[in-house]
Amino acid sequence: MFTGIITGVGHIAAAHPLGNAPSHGKRLTITAPPGYLDDVGLGDSIALNGACMTVTTLSPAQSQFTIDISAESLSKTAGLDAIGPINLEKALRANDRLGGHLVSGHVDGLGHVTHFAQAGESWELRVLAPPELAKFLAYKGSIVINGVSLTVNRIADLPTGCEMSINLIPHTVENTALGHLRTGSSVNLEVDLIARYCERMLSIPKV
Numbered sequence: 001m002f003t004g005i006i007t008g009v010g011h012i013a014a015a016h017p018l019g020n021a022p023s024h025g026k027r028l029t030i031t032a033p034p035g036y037l038d039d040v041g042l043g044d045s046i047a048l049n050g051a052c053m054t055v056t057t058l059s060p061a062q063s064q065f066t067i068d069i070s071a072e073s074l075s076k077t078a079g080l081d082a083i084g085p086i087n088l089e090k091a092l093r094a095n096d097r098l099g100g101h102l103v104s105g106h107v108d109g110l111g112h113v114t115h116f117a118q119a120g121e122s123w124e125l126r127v128l129a130p131p132e133l134a135k136f137l138a139y140k141g142s143i144v145i146n147g148v149s150l151t152v153n154r155i156a157d158l159p160t161g162c163e164m165s166i167n168l169i170p171h172t173v174e175n176t177a178l179g180h181l182r183t184g185s186s187v188n189l190e191v192d193l194i195a196r197y198c199e200r201m202l203s204i205p206k207v
Contacts, residue, residue: 004100004149025070045091050147052105078186085177087147100149134162136191144190
């Protein structure tokens with residue numbers, strides 16, 4: 001489990017194919033901030049842009065680790081197949097503060113940035129979510145975008161999906177990889193865990 005509070009911005013330093021067939025995934029080498037890996041062990045979970053991955057090798061002296069990502073996961077996520085900045089969050093401990101909201105690290109779908117511009121001292125980010133996720137989005141509800149726990153300020157149901165508007169304070173832009181987004185960027189979305197269970201319970205036919 002995670003909270004959606006980014007604990008470091010890393011960098012995908014290399015992305016090597018694990019084979020020549022389309023069914024093969026990739027091995028990613030990620031450079032983390034200095035000291036970030038001091039309490040990380042082999043097999044630990046780290047969320048990369050909101051997708052939970054397993055640490056397969058560690059090089060603390062170089063502040064690097066690797067993960068193996070399957071072709072299936074690559075097809076369902078964004079920003080995990082090429083060199084560039086990436087949001088990092090270590091798995092939640094039982095005695096940690098829940099600063100964001102409960103996050104599973106499982107990507108529910110891909111969104112697309114429709115607008116990203118400065119608004120006063122902050123930034124407005126608008127993302128179009130796929131139609132199947134619209135029922136989970138609500139005014140002042142929670143959403144995870146590329147691993148960051150955020151609050152929805154406005155929603156608009158459109159024929160092509162549900163567009164949500166989010167306000168990013170300068171701290172969020174400066175301390176996550178969200179500042180690298182542009183109009184048209186694909187982003188990983190995870191809907192609120194409680195909303196997902198509520199929707200399932202309400203959709204079961206009564207006997």
